[in-house]
Amino acid sequence: MEKKNNKTLNIALWVAQVLLAAMFLMAGIMKATQPIEELSQSMTWVNDFSAGMVRFIGISELLGGIGLLLPALLRIKPIFTPLAALGLFIIMVLAFIYHISNAEYQALGINLILGAIAVFIAWGRYKKAPIQPKA
Template sequence: MASTKNRILNISLWIVQVLLSIMFIMAGLMKLSQPISELSISLPWTTDTPEFLIRFIGLSELLGGIGFVLPALLRIKPKLTAYAGIGISIIMLLASVLHTYRGEYSSIIFNFLILGMAVYVAWGRLKKIPIEPKK
């Protein structure tokens, strides 16, 4: 029975990791590649945020997105997957503070949903079902 629970947990962790990876790679690439004028159409907070900060957030999201899958998949430093979960959790907490400050309360729900998913990956890969490194 414990084996079946671990298998289900492992599958659910992989699903969440892949979903977060796709989402953050796309978001990071968008913030890194698009002009600020285009970003401000879909992301209003970018109009009054310094460009270097927007690009830094994009780079952080891109690296976090890669970190959700690649280290675990290759089994090279797989703890980086859990650390990606911790890093993205911090980004989501800071994003919720920004959206609260700007009065964008509907965005906060999404931030906390992603925060929960990232914490789930960090917990699962650090404590419950860590992936062993390749030997």
């Protein structure tokens, strides 16, 4: 029974990793490459930050998305997968705080959901179903 539970958890973690990576890869590419003027039309928070900070957030999200998948897929330094998840969780905590401070309560749901998925991945890949490195 334990083996089946572990397999189910492993599948759930892979699904979560792929979905969260896709979200952050798309968001990161957008923030890292689109002109700031275009971004500010769909993301009003962009106006509160310098262009450099918006690019930094985008690159951080991009690297976090890559970190959710590549180390685990390649089994090279797979400890980076839960660390990437923790990094993305921190980004979501900071986004949550920002949105609360600006009374943008409609944005909190997505921060909570993405943050919870990131914590699930970090917990699962660190404690319950870690990926073993190549021998």
